[in-house]
Amino acid sequence: MYSEKVMEHFRNPRNVGEIENPDGVGEVGNPVCGDVMKITIRVNHDRIDDVKFQTLGCGAAIATSSMVTEMAMGKKLDEAMTISKQAVAEALDGLPPAKMHCSVLAADGLHAAIEDYRARQNRKEEQA
Amino acid sequence: MKTIYLDHAATTPTDREVVAAMTPYFTDKFGNPSTLYGVGREAKAAIEEAREKVASLLGADPGEVFFTSGGTESDNQALVGIVYANEKKGNHLITCAIEHHAVLDTAEFLKRRGFEATILPVDKYGMVDPEDVRRAINGKTVLVSIMHANNEVGTVQPVAEIGKIAREAGVAFHTDAVQTFGHLPIDVNAMKIDLLSISGHKLYGPKGVGAIYIRKGTRIIPFMHGGGQESRRRAGTHNVPGIVGLGKAAEIAAVEMGSEEAHLSILRDELIASILERVEDVRLNGHPTERLPNNINVCIEGAEGEAMLLSLDMEGICVSSGSACTSGTLNPSHVLLAMGIPAEIAHGSLRVTLGRSTTKKEIDYLLEVLPPIVERLRKMSPLKRTR
Secondary structure, eight states: OOOHHHHHHHHSOSSBSOOSSOSEEEEEEETTTTEEEEEEEEEETTEEEEEEEEEESOHHHHHHHHHHHHHHTTOBHHHHHTOOHHHHHHHTTOOOGGGHHHHHHHHHHHHHHHHHHHHHHHHHHHHO | OOOEEOBTTTOOOOOHHHHHHHGGGTTTTOOOTTSOSHHHHHHHHHHHHHHHHHHHTTTOOGGGEEEESOHHHHHHHHHHHHHHHTTTTOOEEEEETTSOHHHHHHHHHHHHTTOEEEEEOOOTTSOOOHHHHHHHOOTTEEEEEOOSBOTTTOBBOOHHHHHHHHHHHTOEEEEEOTTTTTTSOOOTTTTTOSEEEEEGGGGTSOTTOEEEEEOTTOOOOOSSOSSOTGGGTSOSOOOHHHHHHHHHHHHHHHHHHHHHHHHHHHHHHHHHHHHHHHSSSEEEOSOSSSBOTTEEEEEETTSOHHHHHHHHHHTTEEOBOOSHHHHTSSSOOHHHHHTTOOHHHHTTEEEEEOOTTOOHHHHHHHHHHHHHHHHHHHHHOSSOOOO
């Protein structure tokens, strides 16, 4: 039911972990619905220098998290914001229909981390 | 890599002796049992022999056993057939929250058609209280349907007590025995069962065949209409090879059942004890003693069921889970939720069901690979466990 690419990312997930003192954090999902995801980013000159994920969830949730970090790595923030759930699913050679919500979660997690970074920047500017 | 199959509640491999018994009925003995000539009579004799074997494992009369396409059809037949046949008497049926969907969804269907259904709760072990059944019976009740043993958590229900209560109230009693027929002793008279569902492939028989026991004198309408097969109770040309296979499987089970139960319950208890010992934050689901001899069901906190299942599959081990991702819906297993297990815990459920061929070595291998799998998934999780 899963593509070989999903299984490959499930077996060898990229960028697992948590960045210390991150520039942005995105937390999405909740334990009741079964998937929880946390994405941390390091930003340098408006570019994602490093990105890591932690996920509690099914095979698709882990594979989409891994894929989204791979896609976001090194991208400009504006570019990273345009990574869509469809793009994540397509990069994994598709997901079963019931699993599409996992790719939403992964993309949402990344976008939340970027928004968190931007909110922090705004606060810094206001304080300055 | 050798496959270690530990999902016998899902299906069992067809016994080679069963396949051998079935094979002639595809080719040489292909006749339609409803015909009068030689090959037809031969097929007819074969299905009657199978009927006797199934009946004898139930303590029933062969004339009370009817062949169907499987457990789902038998459950549908029991509920719909009884309720529609007794419309003059009443419109109420009683079942419980952890039934298989073949019963629960049929009860829901009947509710939408204007019937009333009481869905009884279960306790934290998945056990129905017979007194709840007694209290739920009213003047309009026509059927009580409580499964013999639960397919997910393995809890064995007090069916004899429930049967007695239903009998005293003059209400028909159906039990879904898909997980127990051929595995645990059943006596339809002692247990006061009026209808019982059987599936062939859960006891090393073929898929696509099952049976329903209907006590003589029970008011029921047929589910399938057409030819007059099965004493007009179930129309449709007989699945002769399948029926022969089910009969053979019942014959083998009658011999193997006792030793199989003893062998599996030892392995089961060892496996439960070892998982609880080797993995932290694990709880056993289902009843500690009143459970199927082959069933192990646990919730492992901080690891998701499908992720564990896929990881075990990578080691060649086949198991199942009641997580949302494996139930095909967005919710985890209705059985675990009905037992009061919080959704966030239910997502980490893992079901291991042993079979006739399961060895100690296979169990040991599972115990060797499971802890590092859980460890890896927990490390990947953003939730910090409290302990």
